[in-house]
Amino acid sequence: MEMFFHGFMQRAFQATFLISLIAPVLGLFLILRRQSLMADTLSHISLAGVALGLLVGVNPTFTNILVVVLVAVLLEYLRIIYRTYSELSIAILMSVGMALALVLMGLNDNGATLSINQFLFGSIVTISVEQVWVLLGLTSIIAILYFFFRKPMYVLTFDEDTAYTAGLPVKAMSILFNVLTGVTIAVIMPIVGALLVSAIIVLPAAISMRLSKSFNGVILIGIGIALIGMMTGLVASYELGTPPGASITLCLILIFAMTTVFKTLLRYMKIGKLSHKNGVS
Numbered sequence: 001m002e003m004f005f006h007g008f009m010q011r012a013f014q015a016t017f018l019i020s021l022i023a024p025v026l027g028l029f030l031i032l033r034r035q036s037l038m039a040d041t042l043s044h045i046s047l048a049g050v051a052l053g054l055l056v057g058v059n060p061t062f063t064n065i066l067v068v069v070l071v072a073v074l075l076e077y078l079r080i081i082y083r084t085y086s087e088l089s090i091a092i093l094m095s096v097g098m099a100l101a102l103v104l105m106g107l108n109d110n111g112a113t114l115s116i117n118q119f120l121f122g123s124i125v126t127i128s129v130e131q132v133w134v135l136l137g138l139t140s141i142i143a144i145l146y147f148f149f150r151k152p153m154y155v156l157t158f159d160e161d162t163a164y165t166a167g168l169p170v171k172a173m174s175i176l177f178n179v180l181t182g183v184t185i186a187v188i189m190p191i192v193g194a195l196l197v198s199a200i201i202v203l204p205a206a207i208s209m210r211l212s213k214s215f216n217g218v219i220l221i222g223i224g225i226a227l228i229g230m231m232t233g234l235v236a237s238y239e240l241g242t243p244p245g246a247s248i249t250l251c252l253i254l255i256f257a258m259t260t261v262f263k264t265l266l267r268y269m270k271i272g273k274l275s276h277k278n279g280v281s
Helices: 007-032 036-056 060-081 086-107 113-121 129-158 160-165 170-192 197-208 215-240 244-280
Strands: none
Touching: 007 036, 007 129, 007 170, 007 197, 007 215, 036 060, 036 086, 036 113, 036 170, 036 197, 060 086, 060 170, 113 170, 129 160, 129 170, 160 170, 170 197, 170 244, 197 215, 197 244, 215 244
């Protein structure tokens, strides 16, 4: 229990709690909009933002947020251009983001490799009070927007043409969603790492979709799954000295595997009972 006496672990638990509240919301919309890889793309772009900040001597979080906001808007523009091949815009920007990050890292000769590694794999000890407050503000914004705009987003997610016909600002809503996703990734990336941040956003919603058929049910169950997986992974990371992002992801994968096995067994049990009932009758 000594971990709870460390200030950095207290901030880490506070951060993971807040991430658990927003990850299922963003993750569910990403899955339903068939944009699961968009989170991965924005995480690659975030590396370029971090490298740019380290190169010019500015706080990487600020340049990171600026870059992902610009790219989030560009991503929606490319999605409109390649409407039939929407995944093409994701592939293009993912390649550009990684290439730009590597070039900027190569230009930086002031020993920024360690800082880049912290953003790549995540670091519990780097979580600051300011990051927790920023994350709290972001969580509040997403919660308020979800409360007031969940129905329009629901319509937009399932039928963009109907949303447009109903007079909804389709383009503005899509851009705002992309920007919120990008800012979220930029804020939580130093905590969980760029390589696995997309998995942590998408996995809780993907798991809860196996357990509930209602929209709100998926989000509520997803929050519970995210809390269990992230807290367990954080404790494992502290005890074993492993990267927090990797530990959290493995815990979520384990929950996913257990859920899949449980659902499979339950289905076979129902089939067996039905077969037995038909045999008796």
